[in-house]
Amino acid sequence: MPRLPSVTRVLLPAALLVSGLACLIDVPSAGAAGGTIDLVAYSTPAAAYTAIDVAFSKYPAGAGITVAGSYGPSGTQATNVINGQAADVVNFSLEPDMEKLVQAGLVSPKWDAVGPDHGMVTDSVVVFIVRKGNPKHITGWKDLVRSGVQVVTPNPFSSGSARWNLAAAYGAERKLGRTPAQAQAYLQALLSHTVAQPSSASAALATFLTGTGDVVLDYEDDAIAAINKGDPIQYVIPPQDVLIENPIAVTTHAANPTAARAFVKFLLSKKGQELWAIEGYRPVLPGAAKAASITFPTPRQLFTINYLGGWTKVEKTFFDPTTGIVAKIEEGLGQSTASG
Amino acid sequence: MRRLFGRFGLRTTVLAYLALLVIVPVGAIAYRAFAPGLGTAWHDLANPSGASSAGFFHALILTLVVAGIAVPFNAVFGVIAALVLARHRFPGARLLDAVIDLPVAVSPVVVGLSLVLVYGRAGWFGGWLAARGIQVIFSIPGIVMGSAFVSIPYVARAVLPVLQEIGTDQEQAAATLGAGPWQIFWRVTLPSIRWGLAYGVTLTTARVLGEFGALSVLAGNVVGHTQTLTLYVGYLFEGNLDTVGADVGAVILAVLALCVLAVVSLAGSEKGSPSWLSRFARSPRSSRTSSLSTTSL
């Protein structure tokens, strides 16, 4: 009777032992000893946070604190936190995603009382990212719906950036004097020119860089980061544009609230805001950009989301998954292309 | 001669199909990963801008830890399930048989979703777990569970036909000689199934190393903490942090896959069976009928 090979006799119990021990390995988050902050943010600021975290650790308030960052589409990240992902600090692309957490009891309703700009940590604007040299001569919203132009914009039902893009498009048309019906028709035209709808802003830019589309609608800060990296692109700021405002908050169930609050304070401080400016994000603290010797051009006809009635109204009217205008447009477009 | 031409034509077509579908794409990604040079490739993988430089190593360690837990658990389960199905007749045996195969038909995204629905904060056991401070989803246990779910069938399916083929004679003999159940298992059963077990474990490992869809839903993508290698590669590509780094990571995963294949084919060649996957393609019942059907010719 052949004996079991001795290697196996040793290996199998050893494997079970190792796996038993490995079960005890804790993910070093959830406020374990050593000061870790769990940061859950939207997709774009991954690179920025790396630089900022390093600066933060050099301050007394930040000494010995590590920031564990999770980045993804804004809507998805909010869903994940609601589903239980550990989060001490949350930084989303837009207010409605923060409101989701307020409704779930994970963020205090007073989150917008923090900081110089009612809870916002950075601003930005929507830009058109095009290939280097701008071969299709895209300068304004009208060029996006020109014949033959292919647009990339993320999926509005998961990505914050996509919602900013479409809100900007609609608002731009209204600023140009069009009626709501005409502005809606523009959205329809824009979406019919869209050739890909990846799940996040970063994914959209990545898709664009692999060669899809002629223009991708994205955050200005994402464009700046890409150019700094040497990607062969340039960007255009349309004259009619929306002011993107990104909210930040410490969660109610933060495992490490002191460190978390110190971190947010740093992000909103003069030094922190200067660092954001260097990374390409428009600071919310007046004077910070100047102090960092960075100028951000102001679009001629800049408006905020309040021009369109505020996010609650916009979310309901445009982005409700069944009754929203965008949902209906996508459905209509689908039925005409589904036969293809 | 028409015959020769026919054979040549078929061979060419087949090779062309394989080239277009498998060989050339794999070669292309390897080329693209290493074209800028080996040093650049390594640098981009380990130090992509915007991600912690330790991200790759953490991902590698996490992947190995997850495999180190999920694979043994599934191996133990697979052997027990195979023994139960082969040796016992009980109501519900057919159901167990079917349920073991179920994970193959479930989309990875659905796997992630269903685990979140039970073990997530708002899930069935969520409250109970949260009250005890246990984090399953978005943490290592969740990743292990997702990886285990998708790879459940492989060991059971590899071991079951072996158990059925060898029958219970030796085990019964050992029992009448006075061996206890443990001894029978260790000294009689386990050695006789070791090749099937090895196949199953290798397939399970390959599947666990490659899991992506379920983890996209339930891992939480925390850089340096809950990203496996597959998630890390996806993150590099999707986050536009470094496509060269993503390519290099992809190539490394491909090499790992090839190593797994090499192990399997070495074990396979010893046993003389041309294809391990074919064992899995047949359920034990039909394997007997089809082998009988070929001999009836």
Next chain:
Amino acid sequence: MAETTLLEAPSATGASTAPRWRASARHAVGVVAPGTAVIYLSLLVLIPLAALSVTAFHGGSSAFWAAVRDPESWAALKLTLLSALVVVVLNTIAGTAIAWVLVRDQFVGKRLVSSLVDLPFALPTIVAGLTLLTLYGPDSPFHLDAAGTRFGVWIALAFVTLPFSVRAVQPVLAALEREAEEAASSLGAGSPTVFRRIVLPSLAPAMLSGAMLAFARAMGEYGSLLFISGDRPFSTEVASLRIFGLYENGQNNEAAAVSLALLSLSLVVLLLCGVLRRRLTRPEFG
């Protein structure tokens, strides 16, 4: 171990002379082991799938059907089914051809080719997606841009399901006795006829097995489709992508509903194929 041979007839009273605790231990193992397996399976598979079903019907059966028949979800399910069928038919033919060449043909590098067939199974799906994007995406050196098209979806599905189609057929083909074929051709039957009348019926059950595995895989595929499909609603958004999108947006009930529909669809088709396979093998017993 002692040199006792197995030729000794097992003593009828052998078991009863063993200590009684041995018998009860055996009995306990017989209960504990299956019990553990059932608990493991429940915690990992059964309970989560039950939660999925319950969540799918959270708003009652009207809510379930509303979610499934939602235009974008319905389109995704239809597209997934259609793509899976197209790819499975294609790969069953291709897989059989490849198996034929691997078994009946001889050429330099055959072993290498054989191992390459297994590569798509071992490769992580995300890597498969990136790999195919290199050749069939916008950066393609041959300008074969299939990204964002159904063609891209099919290529990815063909890639990941190839091993199943080949490996299901290969051993059966290898075990096939050639006498019948040789007899037929010596009687004047041409190769196609020999294949159709003699070989194919023997291979059919195996081809169907491979097709079933390929189908199950194709219906649920996600990672390889993520980048190459472009995730365009109504056009290339397959069910798994749609489910992920619904989940991302916090629409758990709808995501669960579409998931259940997808799973049920797969299982029904697999069940039918299983029945068909049994009927194909039965006549052989003559």
